Ligand SMILES: O=C(O)Cc1cc(O)ccc1O
């Protein structure tokens with residue numbers, strides 16, 4: 196069900212279309228026509244280019260935007276090192292250097308909401324691989340907040356694109372390129388470098404983030420599915436230009452650079468972009484609009500049919516990160532064990548739950564705001580209870596996952612876990628593997644099988 200049914204209405208206007216060329220202006224005539232950097236841009240604005248790819252990237256991957264702003268972003272003081280005041284482990288305290296790479300299947304209880312935090316100070320690195328300095332890999336964090344970011348503060352990350360999966364609350368996100376309201380079941384993507392701030396439109400927020408240090412997300416190919424299906428390009432929403440004129444107050448800009456934070460100050464709002472055009476911009480997508488495709492005959496398909504976005508590696512068909520969802524859907528397969536099969540995967544699978552119950556893990560151990568990690572080649576699948584039930588269920592058409600939305604960050608990389616995840620957060624479930632799979636008993640009996648066949 197689309198999030199538009201959600202109680203909090205979205206006051207903002209959007210343009211639409213994944214990877215579609217945009218032009219938007221908050222003041223008529225602010226966009227130069229036919230050129231990008233005229234000698235004198237309209238209204239005395241400064242032209243500034245924002246590159247999301249190398250200038251020379253192939254046309255079909257090239258992401259650039261032209262911003263027309265009141266003061267260039269270059270006008271600021273020196274950067275200084277910055278530590279976030281936080282009770283938990285700060286971004287600086289947990290970096291990729293401290294990852295533990297372990298094969299254990301991991302599951303986490305719902306992560307707490309840290310009321311005293313804001314979106315910036317409330318991010319806790321949980322898992323990842325690679326390094327922003329070499330533009331390789333990803334990082335997965337939990338975030339929670341009970342406060343808006345301080346007024347006159349903005350944040351940007353030089354490390355990579357940020358995918359936000361909001362699990363609770365409502366976020367009002369002011370970006371250089373315009374404003375977005377984000378509610379649970381909506382996905383937000385803020386590309387590398389774009390300045391933004393997060394105000395709360397609810398008492399608290401909580402969710403998951405994926406930082407992509409390399410490349411960008413794109414829609415998966417549809418192949419034989421044809422020209423529509425899964426996440427349709429039309430359903431991606433892009434902010435329209437919205438600026439504030441403030442060349443008096445002191446603003447602080449916090450920057451994440453190679454997992455460290457820096458701060459600089461300037462006497463003008465970073466949200467002064469009056470007009471922009473290009474292909475590099477933030478967007479949001481309502482997961483309720485996902486068009487689910489599935490098997491109408493037999494067998495459980497690979498979860499890749501539920502891919503919303505993929506960030507490809509240089510190896511064809513292999514992703515640095517896929518964002519996959521498990522929306523409500525009908526199961527109709529005949530003579531089929533319908534939950535996911537037992538499997539070992541060369542990709543690592545990090546899962547989270549926005550709401551409801553994940554059909555493959557019903558026993559209550561995988562809860563909204565919790566998580567699981569099944570690393571490279573770590574065996575997993577239905578727990579013994581789910582197996583027993585699904586092997587004996589009557590195979591009628593059945594709607595599963597009503598009111599539920601589970602998701603998976605799937606990556607070709609091995610995922611390390613921070614000490615915050617393993618111990619400090621106190622959310623790692625003891626005995627996950629023991630309770631899920633060790634109770635599985637042998638059902639092997641040749642004579643019983645032959646008896647049933649005769
Ligand atoms: O492990 C999981 O729950 C995720 C998953 C779901 C599915 O339908 C098939 C494979 C898979 O890894």
Ligand SMILES: [Fe+2]
Pocket residue numbers: 535538540544569575
């Ligand atoms: Fe899996």
